[in-house]
Amino acid sequence: MTVNDVKEILGAQIVCGDEYLEKEVHTACGADMMSDVLAFVKDQSVLLTGLCNLQAIRTAEMMDIVCIVFIRGKKPDESMIALAKERGIVLLTTGHRMFSACGTLYEKGLRGGASY
Amino acid sequence: MNDQIQLTYHVSAADFTRAGEASSDVKSKLKQMGVSPEAVRKVAIAMYEGEINMVIHAEGGTIKVTITPTEIEIVLADKGPGIADIEQAMQAGFSTAPDNVRSLGFGAGMGLPNMKKYSDEMDIKTELRVGTTVTMKVNI
Numbered sequence: 001m002t003v004n005d006v007k008e009i010l011g012a013q014i015v016c017g018d019e020y021l022e023k024e025v026h027t028a029c030g031a032d033m034m035s036d037v038l039a040f041v042k043d044q045s046v047l048l049t050g051l052c053n054l055q056a057i058r059t060a061e062m063m064d065i066v067c068i069v070f071i072r073g074k075k076p077d078e079s080m081i082a083l084a085k086e087r088g089i090v091l092l093t094t095g096h097r098m099f100s101a102c103g104t105l106y107e108k109g110l111r112g113g114a115s116y
Numbered sequence: 117m118n119d120q121i122q123l124t125y126h127v128s129a130a131d132f133t134r135a136g137e138a139s140s141d142v143k144s145k146l147k148q149m150g151v152s153p154e155a156v157r158k159v160a161i162a163m164y165e166g167e168i169n170m171v172i173h174a175e176g177g178t179i180k181v182t183i184t185p186t187e188i189e190i191v192l193a194d195k196g197p198g199i200a201d202i203e204q205a206m207q208a209g210f211s212t213a214p215d216n217v218r219s220l221g222f223g224a225g226m227g228l229p230n231m232k233k234y235s236d237e238m239d240i241k242t243e244l245r246v247g248t249t250v251t252m253k254v255n256i
Contacts, residue, residue, distance in 0.1 A: 033218070035226030038161050039233070051221040055168075058136035058153075062143065062160040064153070079133070 001109060003067045003090050005036060006046055009096040009108050010101055012069060016081050017090030023066050024031050027113050030102040033069060034059040042113065048101050057083045066090065121183040123150075129176040129183055132220060135199045139164040142181055144187070151256055152196040158254045159188050162234040165227045166192040166250055172217050173197065174248065187236075205231065 003038055004021040006049070007014060023044070030048040031037050037059050039046060046067045051055055052074040052095040060068050061083075070076060076084070076091055084091050106112075124144070125138035143160040147153075163179065170177045172177040174196025182189040199205050205212075206228050213223030232238050235252035 001179065032221060033224040033226075034221040035165065035224045038165060038230050039226055041157060041161075045180055049221075053132045053220060055221050058140065058164065061140060062136075062164045064157060078202070 001108065003046075003092075005108070006067060006069065006105065006110075007092055009104055010069060010092070010096055012092040012094040013094055015070075015076055015091035016085050017067070017088070020066070023090070025066055025110070028102070028105055028110050029112060030098055032098075033114050037063065046094060046105075046110070048098060048105075050074060050098060052080070054080055054083060056080070057087070057089065059085045060084075060089050067092060069094055069101065071096055071101050119184065123181040123183075125179045126202070127170050127176045127179060129171045129174070132171060134252050135168050135171040136164055138179055139167050146183070149183070151183075151188075154190070155254055158234040159190065162231045162252050162254065163190050163192075164247075165230045166252070168192065168222055170194050171226050172213050172222060177247075186256055188254045188256065190235075190254075192252075193247065193249045194199065195247040198246055198248055199240065199242040200244060202240055202242065 003023050025046045026044040027042040029037055029045040032051045045065050047060055047065050048069045050071050052070055057080050070093045073095045139160055146156045169239050174194035177194030180191045196235045204210050208229045209225040211225035217223040236255045237253040
């Protein structure tokens with residue numbers, strides 16, 4: 001699916017990265033602890049997280065993650081948006097909680113496959 | 117590529133939001149040099165975890181990165197409290213990080229295991245109350 005599909009499925013709002021909405025995403029990962037995200041490399045991945053600070057963006061940057069979805073309506077601040085724009089990462093925010101956000105995407109075919 | 121390129125970073129622990137800036141800089145430099153995306157990602161993740169560790173446990177430190185045509189060496193040196201039991205620290209899930217660090221998204225006890233996982237070689241030298249030096253190598 002594409003980033004735009006993720007946005008539609010989760011009824012999410014786009015915070016930044018409109019120009020990348022057509023990017024393909026192949027896998028997803030849901031975590032609030034960034035080292036758990038860093039433990040498994042995935043390609044063209046989406047990160048769903050309740051962690052709303054700069055390290056969520058940094059983690060996505062290191063992992064080449066395409067898009068971050070902030071759950072429970074969390075809104076990234078200006079410094080996070082600036083860094084995400086600089087690194088070409090899409091930021092979305094959804095009112096879903098973690099379990100339902102992950103479950104809804106899974107139901108639509110997105111998987112958590114990991115390599116390494 | 118030149119035979120050898122050296123980069124030095126001073127990591128401050130004063131501001132947690134800045135942790136990762138050194139790793140980010142290395143990542144973009146390696147990308148520019150045309151290093152393979154896989155090696156770039158391995159270096160970025162291993163160094164980022166190390167950088168975060170320095171900020172959490174050791175009040176910062178110095179990172180030296182040496183890039184040669186065959187490998188990237190990352191040396192993280194701090195004057196922190198040292199690691200009491202390396203074997204225990206290497207276990208996935210073991211952490212001595214304070215709770216406030218967990219609310220920032222770290223302290224899951226995966227830092228050192230992840231560093232080992234993404235580096236082709238890793239060596240830790242540590243002495244209590246003196247400091248820790250972690251050397252990691254990633255083959256290109």
